[in-house]
Amino acid sequence: MDSDVANGEGRIGLDIGTSKIMSVRQSGSQLKATNEVNAFLPLPYSKITENILLQNKVHYYQNNGHFFVYGNNAEKFAGLFNAETRRPMSGGLINPDEPAALTLIKVIIQGLVKKPRSKSDLVCYSVPGAPADAPNDLIYHEKLLEGYLTELGFRSKSVNEGQAIVFSELEKENFTGIGISAGGGMCNACLSYLSVPVISFSTSKAGDFIDKSVGSVTGESATRVKMVKEQSLDLASSPKDKIEEALHIYYDEVISELISTLNTSVSRASSEAHQLDRAMPVVLAGGTAQPNGFRERFERALEASSCPIPISEVRMSPNPTQATARGAFIAAVYDS
C-alpha cells in the first residue's frame, strides 16, 4: 500500500452538479469545501460593463463580443445588470444545446481545482447514473470532463453520485446501504454492499422539476418559486399558501418517483447469488433533501411502498450539500 494513502495530499473530490460545482480537499487535518454556482451570465460587451467588472475584481471570460461572468459572481451580478443567468448543465449532464457550456464549465472547474502540484495529483469527480433513455449521453459527459482534467494536468476518475454518498455517509456500515442525492437536475441513488455498487439509478424529477412545475401551476416565475422553496419551505407543517401547497404536491411527486424507481430496480435486479443478510440504511443528501420534514415524508412513503429489501433506517446526511464532494474525496484518497 502506498504511503501517501495516509493523507489526502494532492487529492481532490469534485461534485459536478447541475446547480453547483463543489471541491473538497484536505487542509491541515480538516477538509475544506469550496463551492461555485454552476451558471454564467453573458453580458454584451461595453466599456462600462468592463469597468464595473474590473472594479469589482470579477473574473470573467471574453468571447464573441460578450463577457461571461461565471460561478458565484454570475448570480451576484445578474440583478445588477438585470440579466438572466444560464447554465452549462441540465438534467445532471453537460447541456448540448448550450453553446457556451463547454468553455464555461471548464473555466469554473479550473478555478476550483487550480493547478496540480505533482503528476500524481488525482481528481475524483461525480457523475450521475446513466439516464435510462439515453445511456450514451453519460459517456460523452464523462469523457469531456476527463479530457479537461487531463488538460489541466490531473489524473482523474469518476464516481457515481449515489455511490459517493455511500462513501461519505455509510462508513460506519462499511459502505453497505443506499445513498441518495436529491439535487437540482436529478436524483441519484446507489445501493452498495461492502462498497460494491449493486444497483444505481437516477430519476429526472428533482429541484428544477419542482421549480418549473410549481411555477407553471401557480403562474409564478421559477426563480421566485425557488426562493420560496429554499428559504421558507417546511414539509412538516401544512402549506400556508398556493405556492407552498404546490411545492408539497411536487415534492411528493419527486419522492414517489424515487421510491418507485428504487423498488423496480431492486426487483428487476434480483438474483440468487446475493443474499442480503441485514437491513440496509438509507441516507438522504443533496440540496432538494434539505427542507424540514423531507426525511419523514420519504420514510413514510418508503414504508407505505412495497420495498422488497429490509430497510433499517432512513437518515439525513449531517451535511447534505457537501456529501457528494466528500464522498468523491474519499474515493480519490483510497485509490493509491
Place this chain on the structure above:
Amino acid sequence: MWGFTHLPGASPELPHRRHRATLDFLSSRVMDPPKKLWFIKSTLTAYEAQAELIRRLPIVRGIVFHFLALESFGALARSSNESVIDFPKLPLRLLYYLRHALLAGTFAVVGFSGYHLYGASRTGADWLAARLIPTPEILSAAGLDFHPNRSTKAPANVWLVTETDTEELWSNGLRIDTEFTTTGKARHYLVFPKDGSSPIERTGPPVGIVYHASQNDMAPFAEDFSRDILDQTRDLIGWLKRREIYNYMIDRFGRVYRIVSEESVAIHAGESIWADEDYFYLNLNESFIGIAFESQWSTDVDLITAAQVQAATNLTDILRLRYGIEDINCVPHGLVSVNADQKLIGYHADWARGFPFNALGLKNKYETAPPSVDAFGFGYDDDLVDRLGGRLWPGVELAQAQLAERASKETIEPAELRARLRAHYEDLRDQLR
C-alpha cells in the same frame, strides 16, 4: 423465515455471504474512511483476480478469501498508526473469523493431500471454533430433550401476574416485552370441515401456532459479540414491527417480544396447509399465531439457545392455555409451507428438521402425515431434498403410503387420486378469494 433474501447481480463479484461477514467484521475495525475503503476494495479485487476454479470450491475459496483479507489487513495495519485500527477487541474475534485460514496454514505444514484437507479442515474448523469460543449455552436443537416425561397437555394453571406499559409477567416466569407491539388487521378466516360441509367463518381466537426461524444475520454467541448480538436483534425487531411479521419473536437470550398483537394477523406463514381432527386450515397467517426464534435455521447449523427453548416452552404453554390450542396445531413452518401453484411442499423449510418438540411439550410432528400430501396430493422436488440434507421428514413417506393405499382401494392410479385431491384443494383455495 421472511420473504425477501435475495439481491441483485453485482458487477464486481461479491464473495459468499459467510466471507462477506469476515470482511464486514475486519473493516469495522478500520477507523479511517479512505483506508477502510482501500481495505475492502483491495481484498475484493485480489479475490476476484483468483482463478474461477478457486472461487468455486467451497472450502478452498473460504481459505483463500480469508488469507487475502488478512493480507490486506496486515498491509493496512503496518502502514497505519494506532488510531486507525481498533485493536483491543481483536484477538479472539479475529481468530474466530480467520479459523479457516489458520487451519489451512496448519494443514499445509502438516502436509495433507487436497481431499483430506477439504474434509479435515471442515471438522477441524468447527473443532477450533469450539475451542476459541466458549459456548456453553448453545445447544443443537436436534439434541434437546429437557423434559423427557412432560405430558403434551398444556399445564392447567398459568396466569398473568402483573403488567406494565412495556412488560407482562406470567406465573411460569415468562416476561413478555410489549414495548414494540403493534396491532394489525383483526383475525378473520375460514376453516374447512373435513366432512365436506361448507366452510365456517371465524373471527375468534387463533387455532394454532406456527414456529419459525428468523434467518437474520447472526454474530457468534459469545461475550465479545454482545454488542453485535444486541444490534442485530434491535434491527430485526424494527424490521418485523414495520412489516407486521410474526406475533412473537424470541431472541437468543430468551427474551420474548410481542411484535403483532395476538388478536391481529401477522405475516408469517404465507401459503400454507394444516389440519386437525375436524378441519383443514389454509394460509395460516389469519388462523395461527407466528412465533419466531431469532436463529439461522439450516441443515448443518440449527443452533438455538437453552434460554430460547425455555422461553418458547413457557410461551407455548401460555398460548395453548389461553386459546385452548391443541397439540396437533402447534407446528413448525417447514411442515406447513407450500408452493400452491406448483403443488409442492416445503416452500419455506424453516424447522423442517431439528425442531425441539419434546422440550416444548409437543408431540413430534415429523411423524405426522402432512395434510398437504395426504389430503391434497402435494409433492416435493429434489431441491427440497437437497435443502434438507438428503432426506425428508418421515411424515411425508407416511402420507404417501396412505395415499397409495387409498388409491389401491379405489383401484385407481395414485396419480389420478392426487389429481383429484389437488382439484379439491383448488376448490377450497378459490373460496378464500
